[in-house]
Amino acid sequence: MKIPNVTRAAINLAGVRLRRVERQWRAAETALGRMGRQARRQQERLVRAPELVRTRVQQGCAAVERSRKRVVRFGDHVVSPYRVERGVKRVLASEAAGSRPIIVGPWTSEVGYEALYWLPFLAWAADHYGVRPERLIALSRGGTDAWYAGIANRYVEIFDLVDPAEFARQGAARRERGDQKQMTLSEFDHELIRRATARLGVRDAAVWHPGLMYQLFRAFWYGDRSLDFLVRHTDFRRLRRPAASGLSLPDGYVAVKFYTGPALPDSEANRALLLGLVRKVAARTPVVMLDTAWSVDEHRDYDFDGIPGVTTIRPSLDPRTNLGLQTQVIAGARRFIGTCGGLAWLAPLLGVDTTAVYEDDRYLTTHLYAAKYAYRRTDAARLTTLNVKALRAVERF
Amino acid sequence: MGIGARWRSRAHRIGEQWTTWRSQWEVERDLEQAVSGSGPIVVGPWLSEVGYEVLYWVPFLRWVSAAYRVPASRFVILSRGGTESWYRDIGSRYVEIFDHIRADELVSMAGTRDSGLGTRDSKSVRQAVKQRTVSDLDVHLVSKAAQSLGLGDSVNVLHPSLMFRWFAPFWSGQETLGFVERHTRHARIQAPEIDLPLSLPSEYVAVKFYGARSLPDDPFTRTQVRALTEALSQQLPIVQLDTGLSLDDHADLRLPTGPRVMSIGGLVEPRTNLAVQTRIIAGARMLVGTCGSLSWLGPLLGVPTVPVFTDDSFLHAHLHVARRVYGRVGGGRFSPLDLTGLMAAGLTIGRAEAIAAETLRG
Numbered sequence: 001m002k003i004p005n006v007t008r009a010a011i012n013l014a015g016v017r018l019r020r021v022e023r024q025w026r027a028a029e030t031a032l033g034r035m036g037r038q039a040r041r042q043q044e045r046l047v048r049a050p051e052l053v054r055t056r057v058q059q060g061c062a063a064v065e066r067s068r069k070r071v072v073r074f075g076d077h078v079v080s081p082y083r084v085e086r087g088v089k090r091v092l093a094s095e096a097a098g099s100r101p102i103i104v105g106p107w108t109s110e111v112g113y114e115a116l117y118w119l120p121f122l123a124w125a126a127d128h129y130g131v132r133p134e135r136l137i138a139l140s141r142g143g144t145d146a147w148y149a150g151i152a153n154r155y156v157e158i159f160d161l162v163d164p165a166e167f168a169r170q171g172a173a174r175r176e177r178g179d180q181k182q183m184t185l186s187e188f189d190h191e192l193i194r195r196a197t198a199r200l201g202v203r204d205a206a207v208w209h210p211g212l213m214y215q216l217f218r219a220f221w222y223g224d225r226s227l228d229f230l231v232r233h234t235d236f237r238r239l240r241r242p243a244a245s246g247l248s249l250p251d252g253y254v255a256v257k258f259y260t261g262p263a264l265p266d267s268e269a270n271r272a273l274l275l276g277l278v279r280k281v282a283a284r285t286p287v288v289m290l291d292t293a294w295s296v297d298e299h300r301d302y303d304f305d306g307i308p309g310v311t312t313i314r315p316s317l318d319p320r321t322n323l324g325l326q327t328q329v330i331a332g333a334r335r336f337i338g339t340c341g342g343l344a345w346l347a348p349l350l351g352v353d354t355t356a357v358y359e360d361d362r363y364l365t366t367h368l369y370a371a372k373y374a375y376r377r378t379d380a381a382r383l384t385t386l387n388v389k390a391l392r393a394v395e396r397f
Numbered sequence: 398m399g400i401g402a403r404w405r406s407r408a409h410r411i412g413e414q415w416t417t418w419r420s421q422w423e424v425e426r427d428l429e430q431a432v433s434g435s436g437p438i439v440v441g442p443w444l445s446e447v448g449y450e451v452l453y454w455v456p457f458l459r460w461v462s463a464a465y466r467v468p469a470s471r472f473v474i475l476s477r478g479g480t481e482s483w484y485r486d487i488g489s490r491y492v493e494i495f496d497h498i499r500a501d502e503l504v505s506m507a508g509t510r511d512s513g514l515g516t517r518d519s520k521s522v523r524q525a526v527k528q529r530t531v532s533d534l535d536v537h538l539v540s541k542a543a544q545s546l547g548l549g550d551s552v553n554v555l556h557p558s559l560m561f562r563w564f565a566p567f568w569s570g571q572e573t574l575g576f577v578e579r580h581t582r583h584a585r586i587q588a589p590e591i592d593l594p595l596s597l598p599s600e601y602v603a604v605k606f607y608g609a610r611s612l613p614d615d616p617f618t619r620t621q622v623r624a625l626t627e628a629l630s631q632q633l634p635i636v637q638l639d640t641g642l643s644l645d646d647h648a649d650l651r652l653p654t655g656p657r658v659m660s661i662g663g664l665v666e667p668r669t670n671l672a673v674q675t676r677i678i679a680g681a682r683m684l685v686g687t688c689g690s691l692s693w694l695g696p697l698l699g700v701p702t703v704p705v706f707t708d709d710s711f712l713h714a715h716l717h718v719a720r721r722v723y724g725r726v727g728g729g730r731f732s733p734l735d736l737t738g739l740m741a742a743g744l745t746i747g748r749a750e751a752i753a754a755e756t757l758r759g
Contacts, residue, residue, distance in 0.1 A: 062464065077573070223574035225573055231570070335741065337741075337742050366717070373713050382737075384738030386744075387733055391734065391739070393683060
């Protein structure tokens, strides 16, 4: 059938209109859908707005708090230690300037700090500031001149200047003042320096006081300075082997020194355990005890009299030579066993394998960290530890 | 040392310090980015050693949570072995890695991490177990975790590499202990509520020995460990935490079982092995084992712990941290035992001498 042109045109026109309407309808639908979605999102945002604001505020507050803490931390843990370091180095440098002799000391505090920190610190300082051993005068006690060999050519014995009782009294007074560590130059230190210079006939001497070392490393002990800092300000080196003791000692002996202290408190259990330990060691190899009959500080030696195979050097010791003689005995031993602290830090530097015994490591942790690391880097002998608490725990708990 | 050398040394030190600070700032920036916004944060995946997780990673996350005020609801913990209870106060959601990858696949993929060698020699594995960078495996696991929780693709990730990068200078001695203490919050950990695959005595000692650099698997160590275990078993029954699962380069030192020595070997599956061991340790009178791994966990569970070693050259920094923090958080007693110190002092534990003689004879 043939459709007339006018009708066909009308149908086409209607089709075009319909398609256009359809397109417009779809566009409107799309636009409405989009508006609906936008409205929903806006609604969600509005609902979550308080939470978002709260989160943002919290994060902002946290950021402000962190920044504030960062500034405080930077002051406490970076700027303050740095200021102390600059101060200490300024004193070291100014005292080292010129050609005056330098008194290093007087060392009147614990043996352990002297062996583990003071001697390596002096070795570093002497090298760093170009001070030759001829200029340095070590001022210490107990005949420790061998410890300073290579650092200071001259040594003054404190017990030649004051008697041990006075020394012990002054030490106790210092501890009572809360200055356990010779942080400052005390009247007693001044007096010792005055007497030492008078004895040597030295008119004008500079001083490198132990307080400089204590101030510098205190930040390390408190965790505000790194191990690397300690290593950079010390020179750990093997000590020169001292002359033989001249005592009549058995061959192949083990040197033993147990004293009371926070690391190994004086208790019934510890006395029994140490007694058993000394007995076992003495059953295999001769033991030489480094116990003294007196004390110039708060530590007391454990007593192991009457054990077969155990010799004591107690009768040969006197205050002015006791540490020197003990050093000679340790240097000749096949091993050193003792309380963790004091001479236990020295023995590895004498090339003697050492077993450091402790029950409580609260005050030892930083020193163990430093010693184990530093000794491994030098040619020191091996330092091993024996934790009696662990031993007791696994044997009977 | 001359003045010139002193200035050169000073300049070198300042340069080193500047490098350290710059790398710390970079980590801090990455950290801020990771915790930004208010959406969920996938924390992990933790695939490294248990020891680092317990001693540094979990305390680090606790610090992040406090310092950046990130609520637990945002943290999605991604770890393995059922360690959910370790993170209980940090993240409200936990995704188990072994739900998304088989243990053998993980071991083979972890063994080739970053080394590019494709082999599992012990050195490459040791390098691999420190997640210093984000690997393809990590990305894959994060994506799986996000999918499983319907989190979408654009989820924030707090990767262990941040912690490893931040604390690495401390482990090498260049950063202070104070830095680690300021960026961690150590706290006691609760044991998980999980059914145990064996029935335990009312009182026992948990023992976990494995060969490691701190306690090499050699005849001396085996003798001492056997003597130690025997001595312990005379006091109380022993529960050996030898899983028999080879999930890293540390092989368990298996001791002969008997009426007083039990073993969990063959009774645990990878996805819950650490949860089971945690629960067993938490119920023990004491934990004795190789210094490393779960021995760092014992004190945080309130259990007296005796970590044993013969070589502490790689342990200095970790022992230093452990000694400082466990007392502070009221943890169990932590009493490291150096076997070489014991031997050097001429002491032996229990029948060590007789066992050594028996070993030599036969």
